Amino acid sequence: MSAAVTLVDLVLSAVLIVLACSALAVRSLRQGIPLFISFGLLLALIWARLAAPDLAIAEAAIGAGLTGGLLMVSLRELPTAANAFAVRFSAGRVLVDLLTLILMVVFTYAFWSGLESNDGGRLVNDVSARLPESGVSNPVTAVLLNFRAYDTLLELAVLLAAVLGIRSVGAPFPGPGTANVMLSGLSNWIVPVLIVTGGYVLWAGADTPGGAFQAGAILAAALIMLRLNGHDVVQGIGLRAERVSLSCGVMGFLLVGGAVMLNDSVFLRYPTEWAGSLILVIEVLATMAITFSLANAFAAPPAGGPASV
Amino acid sequence: MIEVIAGFLILTGAGFFIAGSIGLLRLPDLCCRLHALTKVDNLGLGLTLIGITLLEGSVVFGLKALLTWLLVMVSGAASAHLIANFDSRQTE
Amino acid sequence: MFDEQVIYGLTGMLLFVVGLRGALLHPLLLGQIIAFNISGAGLFLTLVAVAYDGGASPADPVIHALVLTGIVVAISATAFALAIARRIRGNIND
Numbered sequence: 001m002s003a004a005v006t007l008v009d010l011v012l013s014a015v016l017i018v019l020a021c022s023a024l025a026v027r028s029l030r031q032g033i034p035l036f037i038s039f040g041l042l043l044a045l046i047w048a049r050l051a052a053p054d055l056a057i058a059e060a061a062i063g064a065g066l067t068g069g070l071l072m073v074s075l076r077e078l079p080t081a082a083n084a085f086a087v088r089f090s091a092g093r094v095l096v097d098l099l100t101l102i103l104m105v106v107f108t109y110a111f112w113s114g115l116e117s118n119d120g121g122r123l124v125n126d127v128s129a130r131l132p133e134s135g136v137s138n139p140v141t142a143v144l145l146n147f148r149a150y151d152t153l154l155e156l157a158v159l160l161a162a163v164l165g166i167r168s169v170g171a172p173f174p175g176p177g178t179a180n181v182m183l184s185g186l187s188n189w190i191v192p193v194l195i196v197t198g199g200y201v202l203w204a205g206a207d208t209p210g211g212a213f214q215a216g217a218i219l220a221a222a223l224i225m226l227r228l229n230g231h232d233v234v235q236g237i238g239l240r241a242e243r244v245s246l247s248c249g250v251m252g253f254l255l256v257g258g259a260v261m262l263n264d265s266v267f268l269r270y271p272t273e274w275a276g277s278l279i280l281v282i283e284v285l286a287t288m289a290i291t292f293s294l295a296n297a298f299a300a301p302p303a304g305g306p307a308s309v
Numbered sequence: 310m311i312e313v314i315a316g317f318l319i320l321t322g323a324g325f326f327i328a329g330s331i332g333l334l335r336l337p338d339l340c341c342r343l344h345a346l347t348k349v350d351n352l353g354l355g356l357t358l359i360g361i362t363l364l365e366g367s368v369v370f371g372l373k374a375l376l377t378w379l380l381v382m383v384s385g386a387a388s389a390h391l392i393a394n395f396d397s398r399q400t401e
Numbered sequence: 402m403f404d405e406q407v408i409y410g411l412t413g414m415l416l417f418v419v420g421l422r423g424a425l426l427h428p429l430l431l432g433q434i435i436a437f438n439i440s441g442a443g444l445f446l447t448l449v450a451v452a453y454d455g456g457a458s459p460a461d462p463v464i465h466a467l468v469l470t471g472i473v474v475a476i477s478a479t480a481f482a483l484a485i486a487r488r489i490r491g492n493i494n495d
Binding site for chain 1: 402404405406407408409410411412414415416417418419420421422423425426427429430431432434435436438439442443445446447449450451452453454456458459460461462463464465466467468469470472473474475476477478479480481483484485486487488490
Binding site: 186189 | 383384387391394
């Protein structure tokens with residue numbers, strides 16, 4: 001039984017590596033990008049195999065879905081087939097191959113000795129011990145929004161910074177397409193399902209796998225489907241609403257973190273009886289920010305030019 | 310007994326998936342490949358989900374599996390249409 | 402130390418190295434962006450393999466939270482990189 005499971009693991013890993021190498025080695029990136037999307041989906045399956053369901057949802061939605069979508073949209077404008085594809089046998093290439101080999105040997109040795117010398121102490125015990133005080137019962141959500149909330153605040157700030165960068169220096173995407181009959185029919189069904197699913201994943205993130213980031217990605221997918229049909233929600237909501245929707249994640253976090261300082265004078269230390277509600281408030285605002293930020297990555301700068309944001 | 314039926318269904322579903330993958334690789338034309346993929350993956354996924362539902366044994370799980378199957382079928386059909394549409398416009 | 406940890410850990414490192422090689426040697430900018438994504442995915446795979454503790458006991462949530470943060474940061478960086486790439490190499494009618 002266990003040998004069969006190991007065989008499945010070996011096959012999954014082998015296919016993963018083959019997909020990654022093919023994505024980079026095929027002649028044209030028109031084939032390479034779908035291979036990369038398949039790589040992402042297989043990785044999501046592997047996360048589920050390795051007892052990481054939160055990561056599986058996030059990888060399928062963000063890593064495979066949204067990243068794949070971004071790459072596909074860029075297919076039209078960036079060169080995808082190189083003429084001199086096989087780099088000539090040159091000193092640089094040999095050097096890089098040698099570096100690759102050395103790194104692989106070093107990593108294997110480090111990983112092996114790290115695993116061997118593990119003394120058995122695991123952080124999961126510390127997290128489980130303090131989980132009842134955190135306000136939620138999903139340990140990953142507790143770590144993300146309570147124990148390591150500062151990291152999540154900075155992550156939302158990174159997302160905001162990326163969107164600001166895209167809106168200021170990025171080239172405009174072509175405008176929303178004309179609605180295809182099949183696509184609009186599909187959207188009539190899929191967008192409500194996506195909205196309900198996103199809301200559910202956000203709510204369920206407190207106790208079961210899920211959370212703000214997965215929900216934000218699902219809702220961003222709904223916004224992108226709307227844009228493909230010609231309803232540009234991201235830019236149709238007006239400038240002030242745009243600013244609020246993009247920054248509400250970071251601002252909400254800072255406000256909550258500052259407000260609890262009145263209680264305990266430590267930034268982001270929630271009082272225990274309020275922890276669940278505060279986490280919910282932060283998650284809702286973070287979901288809205290993530291949704292609009294990810295949808296903005298697919299949008300075109302406003303008509304007045306980048307400076308009018 | 311239930312496990313035997315479930316195992317048989319899952320293996321049949323896997324067989325359909327293999328057939329679809331071979332079709333993707335070996336069929337000559339874009340439309341032929343889309344046909345193979347969508348037809349075969351709907352049936353393959355459906356059989357696999359029925360098999361898993363038999364193993365799980367709960368009605369709620371069966372409803373979720375049914376919803377998943379419907380969503381995959383709908384999005385597969387729409388994507389296949391869009392791809393074929395785009396391809397036919399390309400070759401005009 | 403579980404079998405799965407070893408298999409997926411080594412796979413992750415191999416992916417990191419494949420991505421690094423692609424980022425250095427791929428002739429196209431879009432290919433280099435994809436290679437960085439593959440590198441990142443390999444890194445996450447190694448981390449999650451370390452966090453795995455057998456099917457019965459729960460895996461390490463701190464590492465899972467770290468990788469989740471990493472996935473979101475990776476797509477932010479990819480989106481920004483693509484925006485800049487389209488500006489410098491794209492065919493836009495300004």
